[in-house]
Each structure stands twice: as structure tokens, then as C-alpha cells.
Amino acid sequence: MRIVLTLATRDLRQAWQSAGLWLPVAFLLLVASLYPFAVGPDAALLRRTGGGMLWIAALLASLLPVDRLVAPDRDSGVLDQIALRGIGEEMVVLARLIAHWLGFGPALMIATLPAAALLKLDAATIGLLETGLLIGTPALAALGLLVATLTAGLRSSGALSGLLALPLAVPLLIFGAGTLGDGSGAALKFLGAASLLLVAITPFAGGAAIRAGRE
Amino acid sequence: MSRTGLRLSGVACVRGGRLLFRGIDLAMEAGGSALVKGPNGIGKSSLIRICAGLLRASVGTVERHGKVTLTDERLALDMEQPLRAALDFWARLDGAGPQAVDAAMAAMALASLAQVPVRMLSTGQRKRAALARVIASGAPIWLLDEPGNGLDDVALSLLGDAVAGHLAKGGIVVAASHQPLPLVTPVVMAMQDYLPTEEAA
Numbered sequence: 001m002r003i004v005l006t007l008a009t010r011d012l013r014q015a016w017q018s019a020g021l022w023l024p025v026a027f028l029l030l031v032a033s034l035y036p037f038a039v040g041p042d043a044a045l046l047r048r049t050g051g052g053m054l055w056i057a058a059l060l061a062s063l064l065p066v067d068r069l070v071a072p073d074r075d076s077g078v079l080d081q082i083a084l085r086g087i088g089e090e091m092v093v094l095a096r097l098i099a100h101w102l103g104f105g106p107a108l109m110i111a112t113l114p115a116a117a118l119l120k121l122d123a124a125t126i127g128l129l130e131t132g133l134l135i136g137t138p139a140l141a142a143l144g145l146l147v148a149t150l151t152a153g154l155r156s157s158g159a160l161s162g163l164l165a166l167p168l169a170v171p172l173l174i175f176g177a178g179t180l181g182d183g184s185g186a187a188l189k190f191l192g193a194a195s196l197l198l199v200a201i202t203p204f205a206g207g208a209a210i211r212a213g214r215e
Numbered sequence: 216m217s218r219t220g221l222r223l224s225g226v227a228c229v230r231g232g233r234l235l236f237r238g239i240d241l242a243m244e245a246g247g248s249a250l251v252k253g254p255n256g257i258g259k260s261s262l263i264r265i266c267a268g269l270l271r272a273s274v275g276t277v278e279r280h281g282k283v284t285l286t287d288e289r290l291a292l293d294m295e296q297p298l299r300a301a302l303d304f305w306a307r308l309d310g311a312g313p314q315a316v317d318a319a320m321a322a323m324a325l326a327s328l329a330q331v332p333v334r335m336l337s338t339g340q341r342k343r344a345a346l347a348r349v350i351a352s353g354a355p356i357w358l359l360d361e362p363g364n365g366l367d368d369v370a371l372s373l374l375g376d377a378v379a380g381h382l383a384k385g386g387i388v389v390a391a392s393h394q395p396l397p398l399v400t401p402v403v404m405a406m407q408d409y410l411p412t413e414e415a416a
């Protein structure tokens with residue numbers, strides 16, 4: 001546990017120092033301010049479609065830091081040095097998942113507030129959106145990290161990680177955006193299930209990917 | 216606590232579909248040192264990584280008794296961090312205290328650079344920093360891949376002193392280098408002797 005904490009603290013500091021934390025936030029706000037230009041200022045239309053659009057923006061924003069999540073540490077030998085100390089790759093990925101979500105999830109949820117105002121969303125929709133993001137952002141972080149471990153050794157990994165992650169993100173998008181128009185709460189439960197699954201498999205799948213990349 | 220040791224028997228390595236070397240036997244006890252020699256690309260680094268457990272031997276077995284520490288051409292220190300903080304991170308993972316880092320930095324003459332960010336250090340200073348991490352780790356088995364690269368004469372003699380001190384305390388050193396290193400009475404392994412037969416002269 002102490003090791004996970006040490007690793008996560010370092011990962012969070014690295015993300016902060018590389019200024020990578022602002023990228024998803026800036027992206028989300030930019031998309032939200034461009035959207036009314038594209039579809040016109042009709043408040044009713046914006047209100048009806050804005051929530052789903054913010055889910056797409058959040059999903060794409062989660063892909064932005066992917067090329068910096070694992071590859072630099074792999075290339076600089078940090079992952080090898082950690083492995084030498086007898087620390088399992090699963091622990092490394094788990095710590096990185098915690099750090100990545102802390103740096104990405106809450107910031108994205110806060111950025112959603114001004115973005116929602118730009119799109120004239122009402123209070124109930126904002127509430128559903130934030131709840132959905134609270135449940136969904138760990139899955140988005142896990143998905144980005146998983147793809148980052150898989151593509152760490154490859155050239156032009158940026159384009160490939162988009163192709164890998166987006167199909168896997170479809171359930172998150174369906175249930176995440178589905179929570180907005182769903183009174184029963186079923187979509188929220190499915191979103192929670194999809195999120196739990198991704199968060200649970202990422203340390204193992206990502207750890208195996210790092211180990212395989214060493215050969 | 217079991218005794219320190221490193222034992223390779225019949226180790227062969229295949230990389231990229233090519234057999235690099237085969238039949239490597241090495242038995243190291245406490246206080247033993249080995250120098251792996253040979254031209255570029257012959258498999259010195261692969262052998263060191265096999266000793267470290269980062270690569271699997273294609274054939275043969277590797278036994279390690281005791282913790283392993285490695286330094287290779289990759290620095291693995293956070294560039295934006297001051298040197299001291301970057302070394303402290305690894306010391307925390309090693310379970311080594313701040314005194315160990317102090318002593319290691321003094322041994323590599325880095326004490327005056329403690330607050331300098333790693334990215335500002337020169338090639339030789341970075342190499343010394345990586346060696347300081349090896350010293351601070353407290354691990355009994357040192358694996359040094361080209362430890363002399365980029366070091367000046369003064370730093371080379373510091374390295375020699377550190378290695379001699381480590382061996383005197385019952386440690387093990389395996390170094391790979393194409394240049395002479397200040398090791399005293401090492402087991403010299405010339406990698407040319409372990410080439411696949413059809414390529415041997």
C-alpha cells in the first residue's frame with residue numbers, strides 16, 4: 001500500500017509538471033464553446049443535444065494524455081527500475097490509474113459546469129451529467145491507461161490508441177449519455193457495471209502488456 | 216536470510232530470431248565480481264538484463280539470492296526534479312533511508328549538485344547519479360551495464376572505490392564494458408567465447 005502511494009504521488013507530480021492536467025479541461029471547454037457555433041444558438045436544441053455532446057467531448061478528452069501515460073517511463077527505464085525492486089507491474093498500473101483519475105476525473109467534472117452553462121443545460125441534466133461522469137471517468141481513465149500500456153512500445157501510437165480505445169468506449173458512451181434521458185436509473189447501473197469492469201481488468205491487462213513489451 | 220549469490224547455468228539468449236550467445240555458466244558468491252567483455256552488439260546488455268530478470272533466458276536457468284540493482288544507459292530519473300528528490304524517490308522504493316542517499320551522493324561526489332534539476336546535469340554527472348542510486352539501494356547484487364561511459368578519470372576512480380567497498384562488504388558485481396574498468400581480480404567473460412558454433416572462428 002505504501003508503495004502504491006509512493007508511485008501514485010510521483011505519477012501525479014509528473015502529470016502536473018508536464019502540464020498534462022490542463023489539456024483535457026481546455027479541450028472540453030473548447031468543444032463546448034465551438035458546438036453552438038456549429039448547430040446555431042437555438043437554446044432548445046442545445047439543451048436537448050448538449051449533454052450527449054459533452055459525453056463525447058469527455059471521451060475524446062480522455063484520449064489526449066494517452067501518449068504520455070506510459071511510454072516516457074518505459075523509454076527512460078523507470079518501469080524496468082521499478083520491476084527490479086520486485087514491485088509487480090499490476091501495482092504500477094494500479095498506482096498510475098489512481099494518479100491518472102485524480103488528475104483527470106475531478107478536473108473534467110469541474111470543467112463540465114461552465115461547459116454546461118455554455119450549452120444552456122438545466123440543473124437536473126447537469127446533476128445527471130455530473131453523476132454519470134463521477135461513475136464514468138474512472139472507466140475513461142482506465143481505458144486510456146490500458147491503451148497506453150498496449151501501445152507504449154509502438155511508433156505513431158497516438159493514432160492507434162484512438163482506434164483501439166473508441167470501440168471499447170462505446171458501452172460507456174451509450175450508458176453514460178443514456179443516463180441523461182432515463183428516469184429509471186438503469187443506465188446509471190449499467191454505466192457503473194461497465195466502469196467497474198474496466199477499472200478491475202486494467203491493472204492486470206496493463207501489467208501483462210508492460211511485461212510483454214519488455215521481451 | 217539466505218546467502219548472497221548469482222548463478223547462471225547453460226544460459227542462451229535469442230533476440231529477434233537470432234541466437235546471440237549460448238552456454239553461459241557463471242557462479243558468483245559473496246565478494247565475487249565479473250567483467251563481461253566484447254564488442255558492441257554481442258549481447259552484453261542482454262546478458263545483464265537476463266541476470267536482472269528483466270529478460271527471460273531462452274535456455275538455461277538463472278538463480279538470484281539477494282536483491283538486484285541495475286544501471287544501464289537509461290537514466291530513469293525524473294528530469295524536472297532536483298537530483299536529491301529524484302534519488303530519494305528510488306530510495307523510498309528501496310526502503311533505504313536518507314543517510315543511504317547522503318552517503319551514496321558523497322561517494323559519487325554529487326553532494327554539491329543536490330538541488331540541481333536532473334535535466335541540467337551533464338552526461339558524466341547523470342552517469343554518476345545513476346551509480347549513486349545503485350550505491351544507495353543497499354542491494355547486494357550490482358549489475359552495471361557500461362558503468363564507465365562518460366566518466367572522467369576522477370569519477371572512474373570513485374567508481375572503483377565504490378565497487379571495491381561493495382565487494383569488501385560481501386556484495387557481488389557484474390559489469391559489462393568494452394573499456395577497462397577499475398575492478399580488482401574479476402572473473403573475465405569474453406562474450407566471443409559463447410557465440411553459436413557456426414559463427415565462432
